[in-house]
Amino acid sequence: MANQGQTLLHQVAGMDYYDGGNQLGVVFQLQDELRWFERVKRIVPSPYQLYCNDNYLTVRELFDLEHLEMLKEAQEWIKGTAQSCSAVLVLLATMVFAAAYTVPGGTDDNGVPVLLDSPLFLFFTIMDVVGLASSLISVMMFLSILTSPFQMQEFYKSLPRKLTIGFTLLFISLTTTLLAFGSTILLMIRMENKRWS
Structure with missing residues (x-):
């Protein structure tokens, strides 16, 4: 004692x-x-x-x-972070979704992408799909944080795990979106001027 x-x-x-x-x-x-x-x-x-x-x-x-003050501070911080990240991810998902339907190089009369045989086009498609999937799953993670009860025990495992997964998927989404954008630029340069690529 x-x-x-x-x-x-x-x-x-x-x-x-x-x-x-x-x-x-x-x-x-x-x-x-x-x-x-x-x-x-x-x-x-x-x-x-x-x-x-x-x-x-x-x-x-x-x-x-x-730990009451620490709990209140953690609740405010995680709510603000989840809201901000959700907004960014929704914008990112919208952009990636639009890019999927506006294929680089356009389509022929039958609706088939002109650059379909290019390995860069396959890379663009994979990166775009991964970017869209990771951004949507990340939005789900941050929305599940916002709908949590924010009790003390939630901070033991549940909320930090969801936050970590959400951040990881956010960075994957950003990276794959940048790679998809880069491959689009390379495809367009190759179409216009083979020396540049």
Whole structure:
């Protein structure tokens, strides 16, 4: 037992010695705190988890109270980030979708793309499809974040995982869109002037 009738878990639940952690972003800092708390909780005998300190607070109640400001900050940050990324991704998906129907080089009288036999055209098609798929899946990830309840336990695994997946797919979408754009430019240059390509 420690001072004020606190167990080891009460000490871990407090923010007295928190230095900000080594994680970037308040969402991942909160996740780090939750992980640390759960690791210590596993090694402490279960009767001590229900023990109240001198202020009649259980370990979980103290943790929630001590991390209330961090939770509010994480909620605001993740909502703002998810909204901003969703807007960017919807614009990106619209652009990639339009590019899929405006094929480089145009089509012949039968509607077949003129540059269909070019390896660059195949590369363009693959990059465009990957860009569209990753941007739409990423939008779904960010929308699922926005519809989450934003409770403390959601920050343990669910929300940081969705955020990480959403960011990864966002970067894949941006990269593949740039590659599709680059291949379109190369196709157009090759059509106009073979020396340039």
